[in-house]
Amino acid sequence: MREGKSRNTKRRKILKGVALSIAAGLVGCTDSNRDRDGDRNNESNANTDDDDATTQRLRPSREHPRYWEYGGESRLLLGATDTDSLFQWGKNPDKLRAHLDELENAGGDYVRNTMNSRREDEGDVHPFEQRENGQYDLNEWNEEFWDRFKLLLSETAQRDIIVQIELWDGHNYQSRTDDAEGFAEWDRHPMNPKNNVNYTAEETTLPKKWTRGYQNETHPVLLTIPSENDDPTALAVQERFIAEVLDHAFEYDHVLYVIQNESWAPQAWSNYWAEFVRENAAERDEEVYLGDMRRYSPDVSPVLEHGFDFAELSQSGELVGQTHFDEIASGLQKLREQPVPANSVKQYGSNEVEWTDGAEEGIARLWRSVFAGQAAVRNHRPPYGIGLNARAKNQIRSLRLVADLVDVMESQPHQHVRQLLSHRGPDECYLMADPGRIYAVYFPSGGQVRLDISAMEGPGYVRWLETDTVEWDGDWTEAQHVDDGTVELNAYGYHWVVNSPENHWVAESPKRHWVAIVAN
Incomplete structure (x- = not known):
């Protein structure tokens, strides 16, 4: 049962x-x-x-x-x-x-x-x-x-x-001692002929000793x-x-x-x-x-x-x-x-x-x-x-x-919707989207890209998730449009330096493992 x-x-x-x-x-x-x-x-x-x-x-x-x-x-x-x-x-x-x-x-x-x-x-x-x-x-x-x-x-x-x-x-089944884990598994394995009462090495193809690594030769x-x-x-x-x-x-x-x-x-x-x-x-x-x-x-x-x-x-x-x-x-x-x-x-x-x-x-x-x-x-x-x-x-x-x-199963993976991203460098970000409804953009280590949301009715709103803390960075805000139907997503972040001689905005460290959600 x-x-x-x-x-x-x-x-x-x-x-x-x-x-x-x-x-x-x-x-x-x-x-x-x-x-x-x-x-x-x-x-x-x-x-x-x-x-x-x-x-x-x-x-x-x-x-x-x-x-x-x-x-x-x-x-x-x-x-x-x-x-x-x-x-x-x-x-x-x-x-x-x-x-x-x-x-x-x-x-x-x-x-x-x-x-x-x-x-x-x-x-x-x-x-x-x-x-x-x-x-x-x-x-x-x-x-x-x-x-x-x-x-x-x-x-x-x-x-x-x-x-x-x-x-x-x-x-x-390894018996190497030349790496960090010091493998000696075959030496003490039950199927090694020297370790069991059921057969000898002459009665099987299995050796008593094996010194070659798993990657070098199949045991x-x-x-x-x-x-x-x-x-x-x-x-x-x-x-x-x-x-x-x-x-x-x-x-x-x-x-x-x-x-x-x-x-x-x-x-x-x-x-x-x-x-x-x-x-x-x-x-x-x-x-x-x-x-x-x-x-x-x-x-x-x-x-x-x-x-x-x-x-x-x-x-x-x-x-x-x-x-x-x-x-x-x-x-x-x-x-x-x-x-x-x-x-x-x-x-x-x-x-x-x-x-x-x-x-x-x-x-x-x-x-x-x-x-x-x-x-x-x-x-x-x-x-x-x-x-x-x-x-x-x-x-x-x-x-x-x-x-x-x-809704990952209703959405499309990055390779099917990557044309919706522009100004993207290698490994800068990855997109999962149900175009017209919702878009998720994952940034491994900062980035600044543009996203085509022209299939969506309305201006589009964005919210950022810090994945290491599972916390949202603020509320929904209207996405920054660069032209009709295209928004810019900035995963670098900025802060105001009050006591510097210039009193200016400076770039922070890249936001690692952040996700932007764009919806309407």
């Missing part, structure tokens, strides 16, 4: 309450727009527990296929957590629940869960039973592992938080399928493990499945496990939605060439500025004839690791992804992202507010 909960939940109140109260204050908001909001609320209230389970479960949106639908509602998924293997926090259930509460209260509804066990020093456990002599028995389960997994599924279901599971992760544990190394002994253990993951996950209706994290493994590996998951789902009469995160993004070939259900573009988060946006938009353009959701379950960007390009860029990546039309985005964990810190929570609140205010 699949578990779920009433969709008339606390989450709806959290996510919609603020945005709808703001929307009610739009200057000159037309009756037709008010009517549309009212109709939508009535439709939402009509979705009760009596609705058919098929329409309530997680699926690509029937009305807006580039987004997800859950509980009968199309949703933009926003997330952030401080760990990737979130289920392992089940060691301390109160800690897990508190973290999920923080996310929910910020308006978040999307988490990542890799089925990893590599942080043993932090209390991670493996799925297999370990004997007193330290050897693992791959035919026996460690129930603690599965209890933690079940707790995560249950707690997220109660909060309507979508879980994206990654079945495999090559980082789980043999990710090549066990018939078309690669054809290792039935090791593959039987892997199939049993994935079948057990699915056995628990299929009890719930809020789970997405990704075959592998930033995969360097052959596409055949992902295709094999996709077929395995689908066969198991068919036996249970379950619907599943599968993605595959390739190492170099945005790679949408798993969707276009291999039948996956959604795109996973997380590795685009290694790109910077305008290039980051353009590559995402290019990937989405390739999906124009086959619209599916495009997720990024990890957005890099932290001041702790130089190659991630800093926290400011990480926040900008989150906004660019939404303004490009991605369906789901999440901050990566520290130290490679800002996780669920105070800034992350406010960015989620601001994103939720803006997305609900402009």
